[in-house]
Amino acid sequence: MNNLQHHGYQFDFEDELGSKMVMNVGPSHPSTHGTLRLVIELDGETILSTEPEIGFLHTGFEKLGEHHSYNQFITVTDRMNYISPLNNNIGFAIAVEDLLGIEIPKRAQIIRVIMAELSRIADHILCVGLQGMDLGAFSVFLWTFVEREKLYDIFEAVTGARLTTSYTRVGGLAFDVPDDFKERVDKVLKTIETCIAEIETMLTGNRIFIDRCQGIAVLSKQDAINYGVTGPMLRASGVSYDIRKIRPYSSYEDFEFLVPTETAGDSFARYLVRMEEMRQSVRIIKQALNNLPDGEINYFDKKKILPDKDLVYNNMEALIHHFKVVMPGDLHGIHPPVGEVYSSTEVPNGELGFHIVSDGKSSPYRLRVRPPSLINYQCFNEVSRGHLIADIPAILSTFNVIAGELDR
Amino acid sequence: MKNIIDSLAQKGGLLEGMSSDLLSILFIFVIAAILLGFISLFAGVTSIVERKIAGRMQSRIGPNKVWFRGFFQFLADGVKSFEKEDIVPDLADKPLFLIAPYIVFAGMFGTLVVLPFGSTLISADLNIGIVYLFAIASFNVIGILMAGWASNNKWSLIGGIRAVAQIVSYEIPTSLAALSVILLVGSLSMQSIIQSQGAMPWQWNLTNNPFTCVAFFILFITLLAEGNRVPFDIPEAESELVSGYNTEYSGLRFLLFFFAEWANIYVMSAIITTLFLGGWQSPWNMSIILFEHSIEITGVILFFAKSLVITFVIIWVRWTLPRLRVDQLMIACWKYFIPISLFNLLGILVWMVVFPKGSMTVSLVISLLLAMVFVYFLYKVIYVNLIRMKAEIGL
Structure with missing residues (x-):
């Protein structure tokens, strides 16, 4: 304990009976997915307070952004939320496109929607599985992993990588989708629908699961708004806030889908919201696949957008344009106008915002990320107080805290 | 058993002429060795079967490398555990830390004395069999608490405390559920309980009357809690308490904890089979002669088969359900299982008055x-x- 106080933890210890105890969850603990650390003050098994400590995965992504060109930074966004990298790729690309003031072709927009929703399913299905695993239902976790593998197969077929997808480029996409894309996605959607139904039978009606989740980590509507919580956590608290509806991007306004909300604001409500969102994502993907237009996947502007690789190898002008876009230095690269932009997209965890300040050079003057995990994580102490130590993993998994996103 | 010893003393070549007392002591060791061999094999095979079943249930393969489709993985794991360094933490209470796994093991092994395997196969058919069984089975609480306390680790301590609270509480409904059978049969001896049942399902205690049927389910659930199995495995809840009371253990001592846990599955299954599922009663009669004593082999096989079915259900439950929280566990015990089993006991008494002959x-x-x-x-x-x-x- 002296050691903890030495490191700056101040606990109010008036404990004549000696029943209080300080425990250290993490940075390496089975329930912390990633390297998180929680210092918990306990009375018996009851939590008096928790102090989350972040910084074990500090990477300096924002600082890297000031030294990378816009297209280079897309590879960095993969590493922020490594559960759903595609959403990050798309979020950043949209931010830069807003800065440039361009609108990409319809086909690219729809493909982005499909990939974003597939990625959202991959994230939610893992999160639900983890929630089950932290409560001891290990089988559900592995079932969800099977479905996630199938989704990752699609990502591999489309982007060439399972995890570090880096699929988007400023003004479009790196590649078009493969020919059998629709069949592949249709097949996976079917198994995902059965998997969701199986999770329902295993967890939703399970008395033990309900008992472990209902009334746990209740975040009231007002608190959720005050803390700036977004995503499924906010919607579970009864606020119907979804960027896809409120500020549609990438032609989300063309799709019919519902924003599921619950009023309870507890772990179980978050689970239900995630389950329903997966169904809505399936709905969006089905609409998108049926209305996938033909055409270009990149915005046409030789000075801003990378030319097709075939042209680069066979055409001199394209080669020059390629060099002009990718070469470092103040005279080369994409030159967005001087100014700043804040653009946000709805990623599985909530609102992912990119604030880019441009001084007209090839890399941003300042890049700031609004990570949903960090802001959602703030209320952890508030909601976990008074619960038992067994609830810590159950709460943490519904927050879906991604360490890579906490410490940019 | 006495007559086996006598017959051995009379004509067993090497043992001829030894005093009867010495021979019975020797005999006890032989029986203990046989039981140890049986339970070791059972624990090992159960561990691999559990992992295989879990693999099947979770869309994966499970261990499949060591020898026959990975079937001998348990031997490899055992040998590996023997080789590992036996680490004792610096600040641990050394004597307690070292002795704890053996106490857990002894609690499990002691129960085997009264577990029947067949109509004549039982180490000692004590007249207080079932009482002895529950008494000796709760011995492992001491071991778990010692392990949790002596490790000098906060996770272990919480695990140990949880284990004591859980096992001591669940003794009550377990005993009450068993008591309903004891009342019906009128004997505490394991063999008499089996002899009072028949071979057919409608002659079992399970189906004797509605109240024993309820008692069966109570006993099954509470035995899960006593054996620290999911959904009641809170003393070692791996996602909360790292590994609970055995966090600091390594090597052989760690193995002993797990050995006792898997062996406990057999003990649980055998208790349930004995009390409710007709034990070794079999509709056919086929005997083999061993040491000039006939052993009814169909009964042995049937007893084992019933136990295996229960074992499978226990494994199956483990890989299906989430675990309860510690307070919910206590609420389940004190607010539900104990009142229900008390009411059930009353029901049995009324039943016995109304239908004296069933x-x-x-x-x-x-x-x-x-x-x-x-x-x-x-x-x-x-x-x-x-x-x-x-x-x-x-x-």
């Missing part, structure tokens, strides 16, 4: 109902699997 009709009806539930369940399982398969194929 009621065949009721037994048949209960058997039929249970069979119907089973068939409906099988139908559901197959039906759901068909839907799943259709989706996989893409129909």
Whole structure:
């Protein structure tokens, strides 16, 4: 304990009976997915307070952004939320496109929607599985992993990588989708629908699961708004806030889908919201696949957008344009106008915002990320107080805290 | 057993002429060695079977490398554990830390004395069999608490405390559920309890009357809690308490904890089989002669088969359900299981007054109902699997 106080933890210890105890969850603990650390003050098994400590995965992504060109930074966004990298790729690309003031072709927009929703399913299905695993239902976790593998197969077929997808480029996409894309996605959607139904039978009606989740980590509507919580956590608290509806991007306004909300604001409500969102994502993907237009996947502007690789190898002008876009230095690269932009997209965890300040050079003057995990994580102490130590993993998994996103 | 010893003393070549006392001491060691061999093998095989079943349930393969399709993985794991360094933490309470796994093991091994394997195969048919069994089985609480305390680790301590609270609480409904059978049979001896039942399902204690049927389910659930199995495995809840009371253990001592846990599965299954499922009673009679004593082999096989079914259900439950929280566990025990089992006990008493000789009709009806539930369940399982398969194929 002296050691903890030495490191700056101040606990109010008036404990004549000696029943209080300080425990250290993490940075390496089975329930912390990633390297998180929680210092918990306990009375018996009851939590008096928790102090989350972040910084074990500090990477300096924002600082890297000031030294990378816009297209280079897309590879960095993969590493922020490594559960759903595609959403990050798309979020950043949209931010830069807003800065440039361009609108990409319809086909690219729809493909982005499909990939974003597939990625959202991959994230939610893992999160639900983890929630089950932290409560001891290990089988559900592995079932969800099977479905996630199938989704990752699609990502591999489309982007060439399972995890570090880096699929988007400023003004479009790196590649078009493969020919059998629709069949592949249709097949996976079917198994995902059965998997969701199986999770329902295993967890939703399970008395033990309900008992472990209902009334746990209740975040009231007002608190959720005050803390700036977004995503499924906010919607579970009864606020119907979804960027896809409120500020549609990438032609989300063309799709019919519902924003599921619950009023309870507890772990179980978050689970239900995630389950329903997966169904809505399936709905969006089905609409998108049926209305996938033909055409270009990149915005046409030789000075801003990378030319097709075939042209680069066979055409001199394209080669020059390629060099002009990718070469470092103040005279080369994409030159967005001087100014700043804040653009946000709805990623599985909530609102992912990119604030880019441009001084007209090839890399941003300042890049700031609004990570949903960090802001959602703030209320952890508030909601976990008074619960038992067994609830810590159950709460943490519904927050879906991604360490890579906490410490940019 | 006495006559076996006598016959050995009379004509067993090497042992001829030894005093009867010395021979019985020797005999005890031989029996203990046989039991140890049996339970070691059972624990090992159960561990690998559990992992295989878990693999099947979780869309993966499970261990499949060591020898026959990975079947001998448990031997490899055991040998590995022997080789590992036996680490004792610096600040641990050394004597307690070292002795704790053996106490847990002794608690498990002691129960085998009264567990019947066949109509004549039992180490000692004590006249207080069932009481001895529950008494010696709760011995492992001491070991777990010692392990949790002596490790000098906060996770271990919480695990140990949880284990004591849980096991001591669940002793009560377990004993009450067993008591309902004892009342019905009028004996504490394991063999008498089995002898009072018949071979057919409607002659078992399970279907004797509605109250024993309830007692069966109470006993099954509370035994899960006593054996620290999911959904009651909170003393070692791996996602909360790292590994609970055995966090600091390594090597052989760690192995002993797990050995005791898996061996406990057999003990649980055997208790349930004895009390409710007719034990070794078999409709056929086939005996083999061993040491000039006939052993009814069909009974042994049937007893083991019933135990294996229960073992499978225990494993199956483990990989299906989430675990309860510690306060919910206590609420389940004190608010539900104890009142229900007390009421149940009362029901049995009333039943015994109303139907002193039992009621065949009721037994048949209960058997039929249970069979119907089973068939409906099988139908559901197959039906759901068909839907799943259709989706996989893409129909």
